[in-house]
Amino acid sequence: xxxxxxxxxxxxxxxxxxxxxxxxxxxxxxxxxxxxxxxxxxxxxxxxxxxxxxxxxxxxxxxxxxxxxxxxxxxxxxxxxxxxxxxxxxxxxxxxxxxxxxxxxxxxxxxxxxxxxxxxxxxxxxxxxxxxxxxxxxxxxxxxxxxxxxxxxxxxxxxxxxxxxxxxxxxxxxxxxxxxxx
Numbered sequence: 001x002x003x004x005x006x007x008x009x010x011x012x013x014x015x016x017x018x019x020x021x022x023x024x025x026x027x028x029x030x031x032x033x034x035x036x037x038x039x040x041x042x043x044x045x046x047x048x049x050x051x052x053x054x055x056x057x058x059x060x061x062x063x064x065x066x067x068x069x070x071x072x073x074x075x076x077x078x079x080x081x082x083x084x085x086x087x088x089x090x091x092x093x094x095x096x097x098x099x100x101x102x103x104x105x106x107x108x109x110x111x112x113x114x115x116x117x118x119x120x121x122x123x124x125x126x127x128x129x130x131x132x133x134x135x136x137x138x139x140x141x142x143x144x145x146x147x148x149x150x151x152x153x154x155x156x157x158x159x160x161x162x163x164x165x166x167x168x169x170x171x172x173x174x175x176x177x178x179x180x181x182x
Contacts, residue, residue: 037107045149056152098168108139153172
């Protein structure tokens with residue numbers, strides 16, 4: 001962590017020096033910064049999806065009367081007391097993941113809007129990078145995570161309750177429809 005803090009301080013110093021000298025940062029810097037923010041957000045979202053899956057897998061092993069065990073004790077002999085927040089933790093984790101999914105969607109939509117604007121300006125002779133592959137990869141990776149998260153929400157529908165499920169499904173539909181429409 002100290003190494004990361006030192007590197008961050010050095011990079012901030014270099015950024016300040018560039019700003020002092022040029023009074024602006026090159027466009028490539030902003031684009032690279034945006035790519036890093038998106039990839040970090042996507043990795044965080046994928047990590048949340050794995051956490052949710054681990055919680056769901058943990059709940060599957062618990063059930064009343066497995067192997068003659070009393071209610072709340074799994075076949076491994078671990079009591080339910082070890083994870084008293086697990087029922088409350090799953091909805092919170094899913095809500096955080098959906099919030100991060102929506103934030104990643106906003107980043108993709110912003111990038112699409114920038115790409116469209118650059119395409120319009122190209123008609124006036126402005127430079128335009130026609131390569132749509134990075135944008136396509138962003139969309140595909142986001143949709144992939146969207147479907148993984150959606151599957152997990154459907155698997156946890158009993159634990160999420162009747163009032164939370166419709167709101168979550170509505171948010172999922174909005175994310176997907178806005179990506180497809182734009």
